[in-house]
Amino acid sequence: MVSENAEDYLACIYDLTRAEGAVKTTAIAAKLDLTPASVTEMTQKLAAEGYLNYEKYRGVTLTAKGRKVAERIKRRHRLLERFLVDIVGMKKEQSHDEAMKLEHNVSDGTVERLSQIMNYPTVCPDGDPIPPSETPAEHDPDLSIPLDEMGDGDEGKITHLSCEDSAKIKRLISMGFVPGRRVRLEEKVPMGGPVLVQMEELKVALSRDYASKVMVRKCP
Numbered sequence: 001m002v003s004e005n006a007e008d009y010l011a012c013i014y015d016l017t018r019a020e021g022a023v024k025t026t027a028i029a030a031k032l033d034l035t036p037a038s039v040t041e042m043t044q045k046l047a048a049e050g051y052l053n054y055e056k057y058r059g060v061t062l063t064a065k066g067r068k069v070a071e072r073i074k075r076r077h078r079l080l081e082r083f084l085v086d087i088v089g090m091k092k093e094q095s096h097d098e099a100m101k102l103e104h105n106v107s108d109g110t111v112e113r114l115s116q117i118m119n120y121p122t123v124c125p126d127g128d129p130i131p132p133s134e135t136p137a138e139h140d141p142d143l144s145i146p147l148d149e150m151g152d153g154d155e156g157k158i159t160h161l162s163c164e165d166s167a168k169i170k171r172l173i174s175m176g177f178v179p180g181r182r183v184r185l186e187e188k189v190p191m192g193g194p195v196l197v198q199m200e201e202l203k204v205a206l207s208r209d210y211a212s213k214v215m216v217r218k219c220p
């Protein structure tokens with residue numbers, strides 16, 4: 001079990017070493033706004049626990065174990081930023097601080113679900129890569145088809161939303177098209193008309209354009 005401070009610390013080293021290989025403790029102190037003495041203390045502690053390597057003249061690098069912790073926290077942070085900006089509608093400048101608060105306290109399951117709802121984004125709002133998941137959500141695109149390709153009377157379960165446009169994703173979610181939910185296609189109105197869908201107690205008329213973005217796995 002790693003403390004929140006240690007998680008932030010390892011994530012900071014992850015960022016710095018991506019650019020520079022090994023990083024000096026003075027650079028870490030500057031980035032995290034800590035005293036050199038407390039950085040040295042944290043470095044020694046985490047090196048003793050096997051999270052990082054410390055060579056006096058070369059600097060600090062992450063071990064495989066430390067990288068794993070850092071990648072997990074970076075994944076959470078960047079997915080939460082995406083969620084806050086794309087779905088909640090927060091300004092990009094505010095999303096970083098809010099994600100910093102949330103990233104330590106969200107379960108892995110929720111993080112993977114957010115990723116699924118947003119169609120597995122690979123970059124944060126700033127364009128930095130989101131590290132891949134160690135426990136990927138159930139996702140087999142070969143078995144999913146767009147909702148508007150189901151036949152009248154077919155039932156299925158929403159697997160994900162195949163859409164890059166966050167305004168459309170928001171709209172679909174607000175209408176109830178959330179991964180995991182069961183849907184029944186009642187009728188496709190001819191001549192490119194809407195798709196009538198039964199979703200739990202709800203009846204929804206969805207345009208073809210929107211329906212083509214809802215990916216569904218058919219249930220027998």
Ligand SMILES: [Zn+2]
Pocket residue numbers: 077081095096099
């Ligand atoms: Zn950030």
